[in-house]
Amino acid sequence: MEKTYDPKNLEQRWYQTWEERGYFTPSDEADGSSSYCIMIPPPNVTGSLHMGHAFQDTIMDALIRFHRMRGDKTLWQAGSDHAGIATQMVVERLVNAEGKTRHDYGREKFIDKIWDWKEKSGNTITRQLRRMGSSLDWEHERFTMDDGLSDAVREVFVRLYEEGLIYRGKRLVNWDPVLHTAVSDLEVLSEEENGSMWHMRYPLSNGQGHMVVATTRPETMLGDCAVAVNPSDERYKHMIGELLELPLTGRKIPIIADEEHVDPKFGTGCVKITPAHDFNDYHVWQRHRDEVSVSEQRHGGLINIFTVDAVIRDNEPEEGELIPAKYIGMDRYDARKQIVADLEQLGLLEKIDDHKLMVPRGDRSGSVIEPFLTDQWYVKAGPLAKPAIEAVESGKIKFVPDNWKNTYFEWMRNIEDWCISRQIWWGHRIPAWYDSEGNVYVGRSEKEVREKHNLDADYALSQDEDVLDTWFSSALWPFSTLGWPQDTERLKAFYPTSVLVTGFDIIFFWVARMIMMGIKFMDDVPFHEVYIHGLVRDSEGQKMSKSKGNVLDPIDLIDGIDLEPLVTKRTTGLMQPKDAPKIEKQTRKEFPTGIPALGTDALRFTFAALASTGRDIVLSTSRIEGYRNFCNKLWNAARYVLMNTEDQDCGQDNSKIELSVADRWIISRLQQTETKVTEAIEGYRFDHAAQAIYEFTWNEYCDWYLELSKPVLMSKESSTEQKRGTRRTLVRVLETLLRLTHPIMPFITEEIWQRVAPLADATGDDAHGSASVAGGTTAGMQEVEQSRKPEPRTPEATTIMTQPYPVADAAKIDAEAIQEMEWVMQFILGVRRIKGEMNIAPGKQIPVLLGNTSQTDVGYFQNNRHYLDFLARTESVEILAPGDDGPESATALVGEMKLLIPLSGLIDKDAELERLNKEMSRLKQDMERAEKKLSNKGFTDKAPEAVVQKERDKMEEAALALKQLEQQAARISDL
RNA sequence: AGGCGCGUAGCUCAGUUGGUUAGAGCGCUACCUUGACAUGGUAGAGGUCGUUGGUUCGAUUCCAAUCGCGCCUACCA
Structure with a gap:
C-alpha cells in the first residue's frame, strides 16, 4: 500500500467495476x-x-448500501425529470444563438431539438451522481418523458377527468409575461422590493368631492370595476351605492361594501377593485358580481387590460373605447408612468409615498408575475387531499423529524386547486381534443376519443396546445417508474417504497402530491417515511446560490480545484454580471490557494457527520479536510495491519489462538460500536453513526489497540498462539470495521477490504466458535463478527458491497476485559501526564513505584507488564510493601493505587507541588459539590437511591484520593 | 400577522424520558520527525449552556416571559 491515502486513483475504478x-x-x-x-x-x-x-444522495446511498448489506432486496430507483420550462429555455437559448426562435422551427422540430440536446447534454448530473458513489439502479433508469411514464400521465389525467377531479376553467393565474405561460404559486418567489404607494383621487359623480384610493400598481386602474369600503366605516357608510368617475376612462364605477377585504384602519379605508388583475380583488368581485352596479359594468366588471406580454391591449371591435386609446400598446411600466403623469396633471394625484412591497417574480424567468385571466386545466385538490392528510394523521406515513408534519398539514388543510396546464411546448401534451364547436373530448389518444364518441375520421379535432406541469408527472414517480399502469413485478416488489429522502423546500411541491396520487391510484401510500434533511449552506451560513457566487461544486471538493478556475467558474453566467468583482474578492479570500482534492469518501463522511436534526448544514472545507485525514488514518491503520499479517499466520484455518486482554477489549468495544452505528442509521442519525465510527477507529482501534498489538508482535516472549490471536484480532476487527463503515465511505472500505478480507477469512459456518483457544474468557474466544452467511468469495467477483452488515453479539462483550483495559490505560495516561507536566521527554524510560496496591492491581500489573513497559516507557516497576510510602515522588492515582515516579534527579519539587495542588483543588471542588448535595435533606430523601449512592461513592473516592495527594504534598514540601 | 426552528468552547455542532468534572471536530499553546500515519503523536488551555423568572431536593434539559437570529406561509390596498 502507498504511504498516503490517495482517493483519486481508487474511487472511479471501483465505481466502474461495481456498475459493470x-x-x-x-x-x-x-x-x-x-x-x-x-x-x-x-x-x-x-x-x-x-x-x-x-448531501441528499449521500444519505440515500448510505441507507441503500446499509440495507443491501443486510440482505434486503434493495432498489434505489434512478431517473430524472424533464423540467418543462427550464429545459425549453435552455434549448431556446441555443436556438436564439443561431439567430432563430423556436417558432422558426415549429413545435415538432423544436421538440426534436430538445431530445437531441437531452441525448448529448442531459446526462451531466448522472455522471456526477456516479462520482458520488451512488449505487443507483442505472439499468432501470427512467425519465418523466419516456413512453412508459407518458402512458402513466395520460392514464392519470383521463381517470381524474372522468371522475370530475380535473376540469378546465377561466381563472386568474400567475402569468409569466416573458415565458407566456401560467406558473403555479410555488414557482413564484416573492421578495421585498422598494416601490411606491400612489394615492389617487376618484371624484364622486355627483360632484360632491372625491375618494382617495391607494395602490402600488396605478396602471391597473384602467381595469377597475368598483371601490370598496368597509360597511361599518362611518366615514363612507352613507356613500355606499354612489358612483365615482374613474379618471382617464370616462367610466363610472360604484362604491361597494365589502367587510372581508377592507380594513377601515388601513390607509384611507377605500380600496380600488381590479378583479382581472389582483387575486384579492377577484375574490371581492366574486362576492359582488351579482349586484347590478357591478354586473352592468363592461364584462360584468371583469375587465382585462393586458396582452400576454403585459402590454396594454387594444379594444375589441364591440368594446368601443373601453381601454383609452392613449395607453394602448404601452408596456405596463410605461403605462404606469404615463397614467401617473396624467393624473397629476388633472390634479387627481394626492401623494406618492415610498413603500416596500413584496414583488412576485417567476423563479425561472425572474420577470414580475402578473395575475392574468386565462383558460387553464385544474386538479380539484380537496378530495385528493383528504385521504392524504389522514395517511399522515394515522401514522401510515411518518415524517422524520416529526415536526415537519405540521408544515404538511398546514399546506394540505388549506390546499387550493392545482393549475396543471402550461403554455409551453416541452412536456406531456394535454390529452384533450376540441371540435370546431368548442366541445372538449378527453381520452388516452385521439383514436380512443373518436371511438368513444363515435366521431368519424374526417370530423375535425385539434388537440389542446398546452402541456402539463412537470410536477404532474413527478407526482406519479413512485409508481410510474416501477411500470404502472402495467401490473409489474417491480411494482409488486417495491411499492410502497420505504422512505423518501428530500429537502423541506419541496414538501408542497412534490411530497404532498405524491402522497395524493399514490393513495388515489395505488390505493396505498407511496412511502412509509419521509426523511427531511437540512439545507446545505456555505461556511458563513449563507444559502448557496449562483447569484451570490458562493456555490461549491461537490466535484471540485472531490477532485480539488485551483483558485483561478474556481474564480472563473463562480463569476461566469451570472444573472447580475455587476456582482462579479465582489464574488471574485470573496472567493479569493475564502480559498486563497484553491481547494485541495479531498475525495468522495471524505465528503460523504462529512455530510453524514453533519446530518443532525437541524435545518441547516454549514459546510466548511476544514471540516472535510478533517475527515480526509480520517481516511488517511484508516488507510495507515490498514497498512500497519497488512504489514503485520500478510503472508503470516492469522488463524485463518482456525488453529489454536490466545486472545489477550487487549484483543478481548477491542472486540467488546467493536460490538458496542456496531450497536451504536446500526441504531443510529435506523434512526436517521447519520451524525451519531459517523461519530461512533470515527471514535472507535481513531481513539480506540488506532490510538490503543494497534499500539497494544506492537509489544505482542515484536516480543520474542509472545507465544505463537498469542501472536496468532493478535493478528487475527487485528485483521478481523479491521475487516468488520470496514463493513460497518462501507455505507458511508464506500470506496476506501472496498479498496482496503479487498486485501484484508482474505486474511480475515470471514467465510464458512464452521468458523463459529470452533477455534481451540488457550486462555481468555469464553466471550473473547468467539469470532469477531459474523451474522449472515456471506456470499462465496471468488477472486474476481467479490465485493464488500454485498457482504453482511455487522451485527453486534452481546456475548462477545467482555466486561472484565473492559475493566482491566481501563486500568491499563489509566496507568499509561498517569505516567504520560506526569512526564508531560514535568517536562520529561516522552521517550525517556523512567522507574515507577506502585503503592497501596490491591490484589487486583497486582494481578492487572502482572498480566499487562509488557503493555506498560512499551506504552508508558517504564524503565522498571516495583511494588512497594504495604505501608511503604517510597521515596519522594511525583504521583498519579489509578483507582486507589498510587503510581509514583521518584523525584530524584528527574523532577522539579515546585512543579510537582503545583501539579498536586491543581489536582487537589479539583478534588476539593468535587467533594464540596457532593457534600452540598448530601447534606441537603431534600436530596437524600427524594432523589432515587442509586443517585444518592452515586453521590456518596463520588464523595468517598474524592476524599480518599485527596487524602493520598495531601500526604504526598506534605512529604514533598517537607524536603 | 401566523407557523416552525435555532441561540452550548474562538468556529461548526452533539448532548432523546431532569441527576458523572457539559462532550466532539476544527482552531489555539507546549513538546515530539519513535518503527502504520506530520493528512501524525503526547500533554494542555478554553464554557456563569442568550437573559430573567418559575416548577423541583436538583434545570443545558421541563414551563413562562424576554432579547437576538433564521426559515416557511399569508400578506394591507
Whole structure:
C-alpha cells in the first residue's frame, strides 16, 4: 500500500467495476426478510449536481448500501425529470444563438431539438451522481418523458377527468409575461422590493368631492370595476351605492361594501377593485358580481387590460373605447408612468409615498408575475387531499423529524386547486381534443376519443396546445417508474417504497402530491417515511446560490480545484454580471490557494457527520479536510495491519489462538460500536453513526489497540498462539470495521477490504466458535463478527458491497476485559501526564513505584507488564510493601493505587507541588459539590437511591484520593 | 400577522424520558520527525449552556416571559 491515502486513483475504478458487475440492480438472491426501496427525487435533466444533491444522495446511498448489506432486496430507483420550462429555455437559448426562435422551427422540430440536446447534454448530473458513489439502479433508469411514464400521465389525467377531479376553467393565474405561460404559486418567489404607494383621487359623480384610493400598481386602474369600503366605516357608510368617475376612462364605477377585504384602519379605508388583475380583488368581485352596479359594468366588471406580454391591449371591435386609446400598446411600466403623469396633471394625484412591497417574480424567468385571466386545466385538490392528510394523521406515513408534519398539514388543510396546464411546448401534451364547436373530448389518444364518441375520421379535432406541469408527472414517480399502469413485478416488489429522502423546500411541491396520487391510484401510500434533511449552506451560513457566487461544486471538493478556475467558474453566467468583482474578492479570500482534492469518501463522511436534526448544514472545507485525514488514518491503520499479517499466520484455518486482554477489549468495544452505528442509521442519525465510527477507529482501534498489538508482535516472549490471536484480532476487527463503515465511505472500505478480507477469512459456518483457544474468557474466544452467511468469495467477483452488515453479539462483550483495559490505560495516561507536566521527554524510560496496591492491581500489573513497559516507557516497576510510602515522588492515582515516579534527579519539587495542588483543588471542588448535595435533606430523601449512592461513592473516592495527594504534598514540601 | 426552528468552547455542532468534572471536530499553546500515519503523536488551555423568572431536593434539559437570529406561509390596498 502507498504511504498516503490517495482517493483519486481508487474511487472511479471501483465505481466502474461495481456498475459493470451489476451490483446496483436488486438481487433476486437477497435473503433479507423484506425489500427496501428509495426513489431518487428526480433531478432536472438540465441540472448539475449541487451540494444539496450531494448531501441528499449521500444519505440515500448510505441507507441503500446499509440495507443491501443486510440482505434486503434493495432498489434505489434512478431517473430524472424533464423540467418543462427550464429545459425549453435552455434549448431556446441555443436556438436564439443561431439567430432563430423556436417558432422558426415549429413545435415538432423544436421538440426534436430538445431530445437531441437531452441525448448529448442531459446526462451531466448522472455522471456526477456516479462520482458520488451512488449505487443507483442505472439499468432501470427512467425519465418523466419516456413512453412508459407518458402512458402513466395520460392514464392519470383521463381517470381524474372522468371522475370530475380535473376540469378546465377561466381563472386568474400567475402569468409569466416573458415565458407566456401560467406558473403555479410555488414557482413564484416573492421578495421585498422598494416601490411606491400612489394615492389617487376618484371624484364622486355627483360632484360632491372625491375618494382617495391607494395602490402600488396605478396602471391597473384602467381595469377597475368598483371601490370598496368597509360597511361599518362611518366615514363612507352613507356613500355606499354612489358612483365615482374613474379618471382617464370616462367610466363610472360604484362604491361597494365589502367587510372581508377592507380594513377601515388601513390607509384611507377605500380600496380600488381590479378583479382581472389582483387575486384579492377577484375574490371581492366574486362576492359582488351579482349586484347590478357591478354586473352592468363592461364584462360584468371583469375587465382585462393586458396582452400576454403585459402590454396594454387594444379594444375589441364591440368594446368601443373601453381601454383609452392613449395607453394602448404601452408596456405596463410605461403605462404606469404615463397614467401617473396624467393624473397629476388633472390634479387627481394626492401623494406618492415610498413603500416596500413584496414583488412576485417567476423563479425561472425572474420577470414580475402578473395575475392574468386565462383558460387553464385544474386538479380539484380537496378530495385528493383528504385521504392524504389522514395517511399522515394515522401514522401510515411518518415524517422524520416529526415536526415537519405540521408544515404538511398546514399546506394540505388549506390546499387550493392545482393549475396543471402550461403554455409551453416541452412536456406531456394535454390529452384533450376540441371540435370546431368548442366541445372538449378527453381520452388516452385521439383514436380512443373518436371511438368513444363515435366521431368519424374526417370530423375535425385539434388537440389542446398546452402541456402539463412537470410536477404532474413527478407526482406519479413512485409508481410510474416501477411500470404502472402495467401490473409489474417491480411494482409488486417495491411499492410502497420505504422512505423518501428530500429537502423541506419541496414538501408542497412534490411530497404532498405524491402522497395524493399514490393513495388515489395505488390505493396505498407511496412511502412509509419521509426523511427531511437540512439545507446545505456555505461556511458563513449563507444559502448557496449562483447569484451570490458562493456555490461549491461537490466535484471540485472531490477532485480539488485551483483558485483561478474556481474564480472563473463562480463569476461566469451570472444573472447580475455587476456582482462579479465582489464574488471574485470573496472567493479569493475564502480559498486563497484553491481547494485541495479531498475525495468522495471524505465528503460523504462529512455530510453524514453533519446530518443532525437541524435545518441547516454549514459546510466548511476544514471540516472535510478533517475527515480526509480520517481516511488517511484508516488507510495507515490498514497498512500497519497488512504489514503485520500478510503472508503470516492469522488463524485463518482456525488453529489454536490466545486472545489477550487487549484483543478481548477491542472486540467488546467493536460490538458496542456496531450497536451504536446500526441504531443510529435506523434512526436517521447519520451524525451519531459517523461519530461512533470515527471514535472507535481513531481513539480506540488506532490510538490503543494497534499500539497494544506492537509489544505482542515484536516480543520474542509472545507465544505463537498469542501472536496468532493478535493478528487475527487485528485483521478481523479491521475487516468488520470496514463493513460497518462501507455505507458511508464506500470506496476506501472496498479498496482496503479487498486485501484484508482474505486474511480475515470471514467465510464458512464452521468458523463459529470452533477455534481451540488457550486462555481468555469464553466471550473473547468467539469470532469477531459474523451474522449472515456471506456470499462465496471468488477472486474476481467479490465485493464488500454485498457482504453482511455487522451485527453486534452481546456475548462477545467482555466486561472484565473492559475493566482491566481501563486500568491499563489509566496507568499509561498517569505516567504520560506526569512526564508531560514535568517536562520529561516522552521517550525517556523512567522507574515507577506502585503503592497501596490491591490484589487486583497486582494481578492487572502482572498480566499487562509488557503493555506498560512499551506504552508508558517504564524503565522498571516495583511494588512497594504495604505501608511503604517510597521515596519522594511525583504521583498519579489509578483507582486507589498510587503510581509514583521518584523525584530524584528527574523532577522539579515546585512543579510537582503545583501539579498536586491543581489536582487537589479539583478534588476539593468535587467533594464540596457532593457534600452540598448530601447534606441537603431534600436530596437524600427524594432523589432515587442509586443517585444518592452515586453521590456518596463520588464523595468517598474524592476524599480518599485527596487524602493520598495531601500526604504526598506534605512529604514533598517537607524536603 | 401566523407557523416552525435555532441561540452550548474562538468556529461548526452533539448532548432523546431532569441527576458523572457539559462532550466532539476544527482552531489555539507546549513538546515530539519513535518503527502504520506530520493528512501524525503526547500533554494542555478554553464554557456563569442568550437573559430573567418559575416548577423541583436538583434545570443545558421541563414551563413562562424576554432579547437576538433564521426559515416557511399569508400578506394591507
